[in-house]
Amino acid sequence: MRAMVYRGPYRVRVEEKEAPRIEHPNDAIVRVTRAAICGSDLHLYHGMMPDTRVGMTFGHEFVGVVDQVGPSVRTLRPGDRVMVPFNIFCGTCYFCARGLYANCHNVNPNATAVGGIYGYSHTCGGYDGGQAEYVRVPFADVGPSVIPEWMDDDTAVLLTDAVATGYFGAQLGDITEGDVVVVFGAGPVGLTAAASAWLMGAGRVIVIDHLEYRLAKARSFAHAETYNFSEHADVVVLLKKLTDHRGADVAIDAVGAEADGNLLQHVTSAKLKLQGGSPIALNWAIDSVRKGGTVSVMGAYGPIFSAVKFGDAMNKGLTLRMNQCPVKRQWPRLFEHIRNGYLKPTELITHRVPLEHIAEGYHLFSAKLDGCIKPLIVPTAA
Amino acid sequence: MAYTPDRPPLPESPEELRARIPGWGADLDPADRPAVPKEVYDPHPYGAVWDFPERQPEHWPRERSIEHAFLTPVFGTSCPPRGVSGAIRKFAYRRYSEGRAAHWLLLVGADRVDTLGSTLRSFATRHPDNPITETGILAEFKHHGIRSRRGQKRADLVHQPLDLVIVSWPWIAAGVLGFRTVRRLSRRVKR
Ligand SMILES: [Zn+2]
Ligand SMILES: [Zn+2]
DSSP states (O other), rough: OOEEEEEETEEEEEEEOOOOOOOOOTTTTEEEEEEETTTTTHHHHTOSTTTTOOOOOOOOOEEEEEEEEEEEEOOTTTTEEEEOOSEOOOOOSGGGGTTTTOSSSSTTTTTTOOOOOBSSSSGTTOOSSSSSSSEEEEETSSSSSSSOTOOOOOHHHHHTTTHHHHHHHHHHHHTTTOOOOEEESSSSHHHHHHHHHHTTOOSEEEEEESSSHHHHHHHHHHHEEEEGGGGGGGHHHHHHHTTTTTTEEEEEEEOOOOOOOOOHHIIIITOOOOOOSSSHHHHHHHEEEEEEEEEEEEEEEEEEEEEEEHHHHHTTTTTTOOOOOHHHHHHHHHHHHTTSSSGGGGEEEEEHHHHHHHHHHHHHTTOOOTTTTTEEOOTOOO | OOTTOOOOSSOOOHHHHHHHHTTTTTTTOOGGTOOOOSSSOOOOOSSOSSOOOOOOOOOSSSOOTTTSOOOOSSOSSOOOOHHHHHHHHHHHHHHOOOTTTHHHHHHHHHHHHHHHHHHHTTTTTSSSOOOHHTTTHHHHHHHTTTTTTTTTOOOGGTTEEEEHHHHHHHHHHHHHHHHHHHHHHHHHHHO
């Protein structure tokens, strides 16, 4: 089959690779019809995530058609059109039994701190991902859902991570009616978090980014008030001034480890790997939220320690809430919101890249060319 | 207002927000949100019919965190460890827990060794690594590389030149090494 393969930092290519096989009785093999590149794939692409091996196929956001099922699979049949949450999870361990599907203990031998994720380095279990023609889906009875008839593949693929995670980020903020919510990062996750904050009753939603086209999308897609941090000397002071010198009630970090805006942080984390990520957005969140406020984090950070301003968080009495999104738990509600027209995920899609041109897709997305917000990957056979 | 007990007034009332934003307040009740309460004991919620899953066969000694009691019943099979990078990786897993910086720094180090080794090895194949096609740099011409950056006040432009160094250092190093070798050889020939 044809698959995207990692060759080293900033280098990927498409090559002929052995098609995945059933390795466990509850596996399915899915023929991919749509995949996406995620902002967190850039951490892998930039070589920031430990144990990202040459030869690995990325892609934790994909949908497709069931091609084969293992002998113990009961709920899926070949030919079913399925969406697959980015989390791999068993459904019954201590953590899954408590709804923490992102924290499954039975799928990632390489680490206990993080669960299994498709195409997300060996730190997340060493599974190949969906930027390929075929992908192995473990626990086929548990993870995937048949795509509802009314939903197209483009919407479904956005629900496998970006939109579910954005909505989850707003949930982690414990927003109550009238709260002032500030969202750092206007990528697909931040944009959805901002839009979701309104659904939860926010009184004011502010989005911070440095890319004008993404801020424009934050105004149209998420009806948000927007500021470009590169036009302001100090974004924390700006946010204090905007909120009567009190701070926002809720701050959402939808940036994670790839944060720009501070060259020192960027060099020590992204370049020298001395940090598990440049926590500049997280530190802005901690500094700009009000005392007693809540900081929600679903930007992805690596396992190496990061220079987070923990003292400020402690002194301000903040609640810090964070996790990888338990995607499947969000789906029933998100389906309703999409049917009602409250969320319109496909508005986030800016580019469609054939799998064969994925190297250019990664560069385009990484360098933020051409107004790129969300690139989809279309395999040749799809 | 931070200096008085009142909450600052909002720019818009709930009625105005409801009129302006589709679905405003649809999830107003925190108790009714999908992730609330945070943890509910509910085994077998999605089609699982096991308490402990069947075990996937282990075809090679699969590396695992020493924080696990045993190899997890299901695991990925992409890229078994091999060569020098594989030895470093196996050592990092065998020796250090996830709590130790050494564990992660060794793994990051192994990644760099893997990249260099794989790149060099690729030159002996019919499919050598190609810095032009693999970096996707041609997208600069097809997707308005200059226009996307000029006059945009982007914060990431400062470090983009650094990215170039990261991408090209193996080729630069190989070039410098090659040049020196050729020069040394030609001097020897002249003598
Ligand atoms: Zn993602
Ligand atoms: Zn589990």
